[in-house]
Amino acid sequence: MDKRVYLCLAHMSGREQDFIREAFDTNWVVPLGPNVNAFEEELGAFLGGGKRVVALSAGTAAIHLGLVLLGVGPGDEVICQSFTFCASANPAVYLGATPVFVDSEPRSWNMDPELLEEAIRDRIARRGRKPKAIIPVHLYGMPADIDAICRVAERYGIPVLEDAAEALGSEFEGRKCGTFGALGALSFNGNKMITTSGGGALIVPDDETRRRAMFFATQAREPFPYYQHEQIGYNYRMSNICAGIGRGQMTVLDAHIAHHRRVHARYAAAFAGVPGITLADNPDSRWNSNFWLCTILVDPAVSGTTCEELRLRLDAEGVETRPLWKPMHLQPVYAGNPCYVNGTAERLFGRGLCLPAGPMVTDGDVDRIAACIRACVKSPVA
Ligand SMILES: *Cc1c(COP(=O)(O)O)cnc(C)c1O
Secondary structure (H helix, E strand, O other): OOOOEOOOOOOOOOOHHHHHHHHHHOOOOOOOOHHHHHHHHHHHHHHOOOOEEEEEOOHHHHHHHHHHHOOOOOOOEEEEEOOOOHHHOHHHHHOOOEEEEEOEOOOOOOEOHHHHHHHHHHHHHHHOOOOOEEEOEOHHHOOOOHHHHHHHHHHOOOOEEEEOOOOOOOEEOOEEOOOOOOEEEEEOOOOOOOOOOOOEEEEEOOHHHHHHHHHHHEOOEOOOOOOOEOOOOOEOEOOHHHHHHHHHHHOOHHHHHHHHHHHHHHHHHHHOOOOOEEEOOOOOOOEEOOOOOEEEEEOHHHHOOOHHHHHHHHHHOOEOOEEOOOOHHHOHHHOOOOEEOOOHHHHHHHHEEEEOOOOOOOHHHHHHHHHHHHHHOOOOOO
């Protein structure tokens, strides 16, 4: 029996232990230090555009802190992409605000810019005030139509917080995801493009915003000799040990991205001409996904199979797959929230499957997975 194949396992460069050992040798075993500073510098250089980076304990913390910086509070509304992981939306609730969900457009599977504008107008008409922030997501690494989203946001003067947790290295029109909005969030959880064992980062435009983010990430302590607090802060900084893992991972980030793209190309070749199986791909040349996870849509009427049948068959073959994210507007916990829906996210959820694409996935794994899926496809139903 072959080894089990997972969606996206962590993969170490071999350098991580050196940076961790250095932290121990110099007694920087705290949530600040040389590894944290260097990791932030390296991420900033990777992202480009003069962006600054604040390393944090999680991607969820980055989104939470981003909303704090945008002044989100009780009674506010935050527009959030519905087709996503819960961590895009939950931080709004932490702050007493209400997520308002907007559905996706079918090309990128991310926030529909036209529906976004409709939602903004309707919220203003109903409430007499604007939503406080907009959270588009670059889901599975596929960039949202971020230019169009930012244009709508600008027209109404609402800041954009990009959830780029899955999209480290993805680009739209040659620019890195996470650098378009007022703020951007990254995740280094164990299954993302790179890992710090657990961690995240907030992408900010300048040193002043960076200073404010650091202030709220370290308990909002005022500059007094004693501990003086005038605002509520958080304990969200990244440990110098975790940042050591991050520095090691930065040495293989480009290789990881290239690997995910190579895996995607191999799936594309394997599924070419297979009826009813559609691999998600960049909509046009402006898009350049990192293909964090490769995803397929299964049309039962054409393929004679379903994504659930494929999931069970692949599981029996020792391959981990996963249904696409269940949209937030269909989650029981968000049942009462306002939502602007066009049916796209719900349709994707019912028809899609995530396939393994991580750095441990070999060409042989891809061939085996594709062969298993092809074997499930029956002659088209008349
Ligand atoms: C992973 C993820 C997050 C949260 O990141 P953590 O580091 O796990 O807190 C947020 N949004 C999306 C879309 C994610 O996939």
